[in-house]
Structures are given as structure tokens and as C-alpha cells.
Amino acid sequence: MIHNRTRPDRGRSVLGPALQLVHTGRAPTRAVLTAELGVTRATAGAVAAELQGLGLITVDSRPAGSAAGSQGRPSHRLAVEPNGPVVLAAQVHADGFRAALVSLGGTIVATTPGCGDVDADPVHVLRAVVEEGAGLLRRTGRRCVGAGLAVPSAVAEPEGTALNPLHVPWPPGAPVRAVFSQCLAEAGISGPEPGSIAVGHAANDVNLGALAEHRHGAGRGAQHLLCVATGHRGVGGALVLDGRLHAGSSGLALEVGHLTVDPQGRPCHCGGRGCLDVETDPLALLEAAGREAGPEVSLLDQARDLLRTAHPGDPAVREAVHRLIDRLGLGLAGLVNILNPDRIILGGLHRELLRADEERLRAVVAERSLWGRSGAVPVLACTLDHNSLVGAAEMAWQPVLDDPLLLQEA
The missing domain is CATH 3.30.420.40 (ATPase, nucleotide binding domain)
Known part of the structure; x- marks a missing residue:
């Protein structure tokens, strides 16, 4: 691993971009990663090794086969670690809500069936959402590194309030982000840094669906x-x-x-x-x-x-x-x-x-x-099926995508 202080600044600065390239499928091999990052092969190898050491990606030691007639050494395969950490993603809509665990790569690892009865108190609803998510975490035993929520309303920034949720019976200006964070804290849902509690992220469901499709789907x-x-x-x-x-x-x-x-x-x-x-x-x-x-x-x-x-x-x-x-x-x-x-x-x-x-x-x-x-x-x-859920996960993953060293043990 190369997360000590002697690691070259260039390698440290591309750790997040490297993870994003693997996360979105744009760097399936170490050779592609080297070209996309504009670094030396040695630096790309060190960065890939660090991400592997953090439990985020896999580096296949058996090189990917090259196409017939191609020149040069075959490159190592890169992929998201299938047993790595997950985030808790949730969606509330007019007919109920759903919780899921989503890994890097936008893969839904586990999900609850759709649940009904969205009442007028967002605290009741979001507490139930988080309880469902906590149950998924217990059953799967996966490490959680964040949480994101999709809601059927414009969400004002920076307050995190659902301004006008027309299709759920919440009052205008419901503080969904603060309530979600409170429920996560009550349930002890962990954040990216070891020992931390997840901070809730919340945004409009269609915005999040578009973000997911742009990174992993039709967009x-x-x-x-x-x-x-x-x-x-x-x-x-x-x-x-x-x-x-x-x-x-x-x-x-x-x-x-x-x-x-x-x-x-x-x-x-x-x-x-x-x-x-x-x-x-x-x-x-x-x-x-x-x-x-x-x-x-x-x-x-x-x-x-x-x-x-x-x-x-x-x-x-x-x-x-x-x-x-x-x-x-x-x-x-x-x-x-x-x-x-x-x-x-x-x-x-x-x-x-x-x-x-x-x-x-x-x-x-x-x-x-x-x-x-x-x-x-x-x-x-x-x-993408459930693209708003995947988009909610993208919000929760973003701090790790920006700085994978958040996951590093002290």
C-alpha cells in the first residue's frame, strides 16, 4: 500500500479520479487507467494497488488477453470489489418507499420490497426507511460508508428542505436532510471514516435518476x-x-x-x-x-x-x-x-x-x-432499474469518490 506520507503527490492527487474511472466502467484495465489519468505506468499501478488495499477495487493479476494482432504487453483487469463496502440508498414516493444497499459501480446488492403508507410526518417515514436499511446491513454484514435519499420534491440548497412535495402529504419546507441525518444517527448507520456516523444526503428523485443514468446507464x-x-x-x-x-x-x-x-x-x-x-x-x-x-x-x-x-x-x-x-x-x-x-x-x-x-x-x-x-x-x-435509488447512492458515494483515503484506518 502507498498511503504513507512518502507517496508521491501525483499519485495521491489521482486516487479519487482513478476510483471514479473504475466506478463508472471507464477504466477496465490498468493500461486504460494509465492513459486516462495521464500518469506513468508505475504510478497507475501504485494507485490501483492502493485502491485494492482499501477494499474498493480488484486488480486481476492475470493480464487481460489482447486482441489478435495487437502489440504490447496485455494489461491487468480492474473491477469494483464485489464484496466491498456499500451505501444505504432510499427512495420515498407517492406509493411508499424502498431501501437498498448499493456498492460501487451502481450495483444494488440488496433491497427491501416496496413499502406503503407515507404519512404526513416525514420523521415517521424516514425512521421506517432507515430501519429497513439497517435490517439489510445486519442481514448482509456489509460495511456501510454513507447514506442517500431520493424524494419526490425539489430540495432547496443548502438547507436540504423539500420545498413543495406535491405527491406526498408532507408539509412544504420539510427538513428532509436534517431528519434523515437524525434517523441515521439514531440507528448508528456508519459513515466513510472509521467510527463515524453517516451524514444524510437528500435530493430530488429525477435529478438523482439522471445522475445514475449518466454514470452507469443510457446517458x-x-x-x-x-x-x-x-x-x-x-x-x-x-x-x-x-x-x-x-x-x-x-x-x-x-x-x-x-x-x-x-x-x-x-x-x-x-x-x-x-x-x-x-x-x-x-x-x-x-x-x-x-x-x-x-x-x-x-x-x-x-x-x-x-x-x-x-x-x-x-x-x-x-x-x-x-x-x-x-x-x-x-x-x-x-x-x-x-x-x-x-x-x-x-x-x-x-x-x-x-x-x-x-x-x-x-x-x-x-x-x-x-x-x-x-x-x-x-x-x-x-x-437502470430503480435509477433514483442508484442516484441516491451516488450522492452517498461521492465523498469517497473524491477522497478514497477517508476509508483508511487511523
């Missing part, structure tokens, strides 16, 4: 990535610019759910009419198809089941899908005109609508966007 490699998604209720958006999540001056950017797509449409919770939030979410699909939403299964699952079992054979369902696709396409076109992304990814029910009639959605976006006819923006489905 990988995009420079200007727009994500639009509908989960259990409502619609959210997120923008990743030059690899960084754009949250605005105080964490409130990209509230795309309140973009008007039908001035004569449904009344919205915000006081307007015809917003994406109420024109393209699961409840909108069920009602447009003449189906009554039931209480026993989440709205998102009900909408997915309807698409799977009745589309395109049922005319009412087919017409409802067309209606939602047209509204969604109109909203996406407006966002393309303003933001000029190089890729759009769709999550939740929007992902299912894209798969149901990809040609129609692309045509609406192309027709209504300024540049659509000359160079259509790719519109892709999100590829």
Missing part, C-alpha cells in the same frame, strides 16, 4: 443530457451539463412537470392547467383509457400492466397512449428548443410510452422542435 457519454420521467405520480426533469448535474442556484432547476402542454387540459396541483405533471403521468393514462385506479397496487404498476395487457389491442388504451405521447412530445420539443441537449432519456412510465410507439413520439418531437428536422436529438429509454 453515459452524453455531454448535455436531458432526463424526463414520471414515476408513481407527477413528472420531473433533470439536466446533466458537461458531466455535472445542473441543479440551478439553489437546487430548484428543471421543474419541467409544470410546463404547459394543453392550456385547456386538466387542473394541476400548481394552480395551472394542462401541465406535463397531470397530462402524462400514470393516473393520466389510466383515466384517459377509462380505467379506475385501484388502491391495492401502485399507480405506476397499474399503468404498466395496462400497457402490457391491453395495448395496442384495446382502442381506448391505444387512444390514451397516443394522447399522452402527443403531450409528452410537445413538452420535450419545447425543452429541446430551450436546452439543446445532445440526448434525451425517458424514465418511469415515459420509458414505457417510448417503447409502445417510438415512431410517433420521435415524430412529434421532430415536428415541434426548431432543429428536429435537420438533426433529431436521440430519445432513449432509461436502462
Whole structure:
């Protein structure tokens, strides 16, 4: 290991970037790591060895085979340590909550089934979330190095308050970050430094889903990535610019759910009419198809089941899908005109609508966007299951990604 004070400054300064490259799959071999970091082969080897010593990555001593006809020595394989530490990730939504343990690489190691009953007191809900996560940690025996929370609301910075959680019964301005941290402390959930208690991180669920997709999913490699998604209720958006999540001056950017797509449409919770939030979410699909939403299964699952079992054979369902696709396409076109992304990814029910009639959605976006006819923006489905959970984990992992030596024993 090379974490003593005599280690060259250059090697120390690239430890975090090296871990991020392995974490996101961009450095599968030591040769690639050397090139990406711009260091000598010896320095890259020392850095990889240190990350291995910290229990974060594996370095395969059997070199990866080179392609036929290639020159040079085959390189060692690098991968995330499969039995390494994890973070506790949680998501609260209109139909309940879920807790999970997530390792480096965005891999969900263990998860609870979805739990219901989000009541009006965020303390009750977040305490239950943390208790579920603590149970996962006990059962798996994994070391926890942080915790992150995804919520269906804009989260103001730096206060960490959920400003307007329309789809859960919490009061406006609920101090979700402080409450989450308090619950973690009560449960003794550990943080990255040995002997420390985890500090809770909290952010908007769609923002976190976009971050996860950019690092591990359909958004990988995009420079200007727009994500639009509908989960259990409502619609959210997120923008990743030059690899960084754009949250605005105080964490409130990209509230795309309140973009008007039908001035004569449904009344919205915000006081307007015809917003994406109420024109393209699961409840909108069920009602447009003449189906009554039931209480026993989440709205998102009900909408997915309807698409799977009745589309395109049922005319009412087919017409409802067309209606939602047209509204969604109109909203996406407006966002393309303003933001000029190089890729759009769709999550939740929007992902299912894209798969149901990809040609129609692309045509609406192309027709209504300024540049659509000359160079259509790719519109892709999100590829990660539970991407908001993975994004919550990314927040919790970030201190370690910035400084892996936090995990070092004194």
C-alpha cells in the first residue's frame, strides 16, 4: 500500500479520479487507467494497488488477453470489489418507499420490497426507511460508508428542505436532510471514516435518476443530457451539463412537470392547467383509457400492466397512449428548443410510452422542435432499474469518490 506520507503527490492527487474511472466502467484495465489519468505506468499501478488495499477495487493479476494482432504487453483487469463496502440508498414516493444497499459501480446488492403508507410526518417515514436499511446491513454484514435519499420534491440548497412535495402529504419546507441525518444517527448507520456516523444526503428523485443514468446507464457519454420521467405520480426533469448535474442556484432547476402542454387540459396541483405533471403521468393514462385506479397496487404498476395487457389491442388504451405521447412530445420539443441537449432519456412510465410507439413520439418531437428536422436529438429509454435509488447512492458515494483515503484506518 502507498498511503504513507512518502507517496508521491501525483499519485495521491489521482486516487479519487482513478476510483471514479473504475466506478463508472471507464477504466477496465490498468493500461486504460494509465492513459486516462495521464500518469506513468508505475504510478497507475501504485494507485490501483492502493485502491485494492482499501477494499474498493480488484486488480486481476492475470493480464487481460489482447486482441489478435495487437502489440504490447496485455494489461491487468480492474473491477469494483464485489464484496466491498456499500451505501444505504432510499427512495420515498407517492406509493411508499424502498431501501437498498448499493456498492460501487451502481450495483444494488440488496433491497427491501416496496413499502406503503407515507404519512404526513416525514420523521415517521424516514425512521421506517432507515430501519429497513439497517435490517439489510445486519442481514448482509456489509460495511456501510454513507447514506442517500431520493424524494419526490425539489430540495432547496443548502438547507436540504423539500420545498413543495406535491405527491406526498408532507408539509412544504420539510427538513428532509436534517431528519434523515437524525434517523441515521439514531440507528448508528456508519459513515466513510472509521467510527463515524453517516451524514444524510437528500435530493430530488429525477435529478438523482439522471445522475445514475449518466454514470452507469443510457446517458453515459452524453455531454448535455436531458432526463424526463414520471414515476408513481407527477413528472420531473433533470439536466446533466458537461458531466455535472445542473441543479440551478439553489437546487430548484428543471421543474419541467409544470410546463404547459394543453392550456385547456386538466387542473394541476400548481394552480395551472394542462401541465406535463397531470397530462402524462400514470393516473393520466389510466383515466384517459377509462380505467379506475385501484388502491391495492401502485399507480405506476397499474399503468404498466395496462400497457402490457391491453395495448395496442384495446382502442381506448391505444387512444390514451397516443394522447399522452402527443403531450409528452410537445413538452420535450419545447425543452429541446430551450436546452439543446445532445440526448434525451425517458424514465418511469415515459420509458414505457417510448417503447409502445417510438415512431410517433420521435415524430412529434421532430415536428415541434426548431432543429428536429435537420438533426433529431436521440430519445432513449432509461436502462437502470430503480435509477433514483442508484442516484441516491451516488450522492452517498461521492465523498469517497473524491477522497478514497477517508476509508483508511487511523
